[in-house]
Amino acid sequence: MKSLLAASFALVAATALAAPPKFNVLHIVSDDLNTSLGCYGHAQVKSPHIDKLAATGVRFEKAYCQYPLCNPSRASFMTGMRPGSTKVYENSTHFRKALPDVLSIPQTFSKAGAFAARVGKLYHYGVPTQIGTSGLDDEPSWQQVVNPIGHDKKVEDQIHTLTPGQFGGTLSWFNDPSEEPQTDAIGAAEAIKLLEAKKDGPFYLAVGFYRPHTPYVAPAKYFEGYPIDKIQLATGPMKDAPGMPTAAYASYKKEQDQLTDPMRKEILQAYFASTTFMDDQVGQVVAAVERLGLREKTVIVFHSDHGYHLGDHGLWQKQSIWENSARVPLIISVPGNANNGKSCPRPVELIDVHATLADVCGLPLPQSDGVSLKPLLDNPQAAWDKPAFTQTLRGAPQGTTAPSFDPKNLEKGKKAQGKGKGKGKAGAFFGLSVRTEQFRYTEWDEGRQGATLFDLQNDPQESKDLSKDPAHAETVAKMKAMLAGLKK
Structure with missing residues (x-):
């Protein structure tokens, strides 16, 4: 330092x-x-x-x-x-x-x-x-x-x-x-x-x-x-x-x-x-x-x-x-x-x-x-196509006195998953969320542990998951692609 x-x-x-x-x-x-x-x-x-x-x-x-x-x-x-x-x-x-x-x-x-x-x-x-x-x-x-x-x-x-x-x-x-x-x-x-x-x-x-x-x-x-x-x-x-x-x-x-x-x-x-x-x-x-x-x-x-x-x-x-x-x-x-x-x-x-x-x-x-x-x-009403991303980890240390987390363990966990060994030694996975002006789409462990889509314009309390609704399949696909490009 x-x-x-x-x-x-x-x-x-x-x-x-x-x-x-x-x-x-x-x-x-x-x-x-x-x-x-x-x-x-x-x-x-x-x-x-x-x-x-x-x-x-x-x-x-x-x-x-x-x-x-x-x-x-x-x-x-x-x-x-x-x-x-x-x-x-x-x-x-x-x-x-x-x-x-x-x-x-x-x-x-x-x-x-x-x-x-x-x-x-x-x-x-x-x-x-x-x-x-x-x-x-x-x-x-x-x-x-x-x-x-x-x-x-x-x-x-x-x-x-x-x-x-x-x-x-x-x-x-x-x-x-x-x-x-x-x-x-x-x-x-x-x-x-x-x-x-x-x-x-x-x-x-x-x-x-x-x-x-x-x-x-x-x-x-x-x-x-x-x-x-x-x-x-x-x-x-x-x-x-x-x-x-x-x-x-x-x-x-x-x-x-x-x-x-x-x-x-x-x-x-x-x-x-x-x-x-x-x-x-x-x-x-x-x-x-x-x-x-x-x-x-x-x-x-x-x-x-x-x-x-x-x-x-x-x-x-x-x-x-x-x-x-x-x-x-x-x-x-x-x-x-x-x-x-x-x-x-x-x-x-x-x-x-x-x-x-x-x-x-x-x-x-x-x-x-x-x-x-x-x-x-x-111009607060200007055209704007950039979404907002938020992420968090599950199964990793979080508190003030917690040890540092080695992100390499995430890759170990993914490899173990691919071999049918559950979450692997890391036991950690990301929750990734993308927010557009109308929707929030979230994936846990790249969708393996769940995904949700909420229309926050009409459902501000996030009460109705639309991720499996065929009428919103195109929205899910678009937002899923946004998350795929996020640096984790």
Whole structure:
């Protein structure tokens, strides 16, 4: 990593020959946030600051992560490379192992002479255990880093959890009566300090908020906005619905068997409260951009790392490729864009963020697996035939402390299958999903362990599988061909 860091500084030193970026960039990332936001039509969640940002930018209605887990997703969108390129499928492998020379978003801006810094979680580290550390960071990406740590780390002995002693990988929540600043509030304050110090630009400032990632901890006043008797539980098909592939529900956790409806409402209340708390911090940072006279000089992008279930399909967290786990909020606000305030219905991917930021800031497009979304910023209704892909692994390590996964084991497993030996020694297989404007088609283990097709335009709850319907055979064939070309 030291040699990479030296190479990064050499890159910055050579920027005198490069044209500076046209705009500064403020890149805000939330953790484990789905589209439960006012600007995405949620009936209960209060998110006035993100809603205001959406009103001054282009809101992408159908944006998708490439892998519904923190490390693979963040390695992917911070480089613009698919998991099949980064070879990151769990929370332990660093993308530099497979791509030692790839440019990250901040490096693209550093190369053009911008100051690049992060506050909080941009690359992966475990929440809450690694709060206050750099976790699995990428040192060559940054000229300055800030790792905030707040009161939420002090109250872990008071947190309600389904698994005693665990707070990050399981459902856990706490209504905090203290007025001491929590980690995200400290992170917002530190981001504002950097904005003030670097207001003359150019800069790329990435701010990673921790909420609403479990444990859902927020100050008590945010819980007050969500009375328990007003909380609505998920409806629609639930876990192990007839005819659905077993692998589609493999992210279910056994401890969730103990949930009751009152507990489910408490959890939703805490998640929503954490979301509104995070929204307030977004508002603080964006207000500082405006106060400092930087709004017309700064591109602001907001998104999450992946979606989250909250009870739909009987699931509660991530690591599935149902719509709520794969879909993310994405808002891009470019100064002077005549389409700010509009929404875009085209399917897009988080790997597109790298090329998009370079493009709108007048920088050379990076080598990546994504494309620039500038055509959609220029015309949100423009013709667009690019689908969005999301993938996940079954039978491979996933957690923060899990060992690195060797993707070569997938090939061993396929060879064993071909010889009639089941899933082979690897015991691992991909779930691959492709989303067009109307449909989502998913295959598990190349279809050997099930496939589904949903018409999300007419069936948003993914309740009716059309994959075996002769009337949709042509659609299945087309989407199957799309998956066949995906780099795994």
